[in-house]
Amino acid sequence: MRVEICFCGPFAERAGRDRLVVDLADGATISDLIKSIGERVEPAFNEAFLERLGSGGALLRLLLHNGRHVCRPSGLLTRLSHGDRITLVPPMEGG
Numbered sequence: 001m002r003v004e005i006c007f008c009g010p011f012a013e014r015a016g017r018d019r020l021v022v023d024l025a026d027g028a029t030i031s032d033l034i035k036s037i038g039e040r041v042e043p044a045f046n047e048a049f050l051e052r053l054g055s056g057g058a059l060l061r062l063l064l065h066n067g068r069h070v071c072r073p074s075g076l077l078t079r080l081s082h083g084d085r086i087t088l089v090p091p092m093e094g095g
Contacts, residue, residue, distance in 0.1 A: 001026055001082035005037060007045075009090045014045040024080065030065065031076040033086060049088065062089050 005020045012018040015037075022036050038046050049062075063070045064087040065078060080086075 001028070001080065003028075003033060003080050003083075004085045005033070006085060006087040008088060011045065011049060011088045011090055014049070015041040016045070017041070028080050029076065030063070030070060030078050030080065030086065033080060034076070063087070064089060 001024055003022050003024055005022065007015045007018050007020070020037065020040060022033060022040070024032060024036060063075075064085075065075070065080075066085055067087070070076065070078065
């Protein structure tokens with residue numbers, strides 16, 4: 001199956017791109033996708049985002065699955081479907 005990852009703001013800069021399309025096996029989860037991203041982007045992105053996200057850290061709130069927040073570590077076990085979109089959004093500050 002094919003899944004699209006969208007990198008926003010500084011995540012796009014660190015990943016070296018704003019989009020990535022990944023082919024995954026049927027039944028793959030968000031966690032599987034995260035591991036796959038780490039193999040395809042710049043190392044600076046892995047250090048800044050994927051290691052903390054993959055361990056269920058605070059940055060989990062920055063991941064959207066088809067526009068909906070993945071807000072619990074158990075959300076990383078969500079099964080993906082062909083055509084899904086995962087968006088990685090940096091934290092927003094200001095007021």
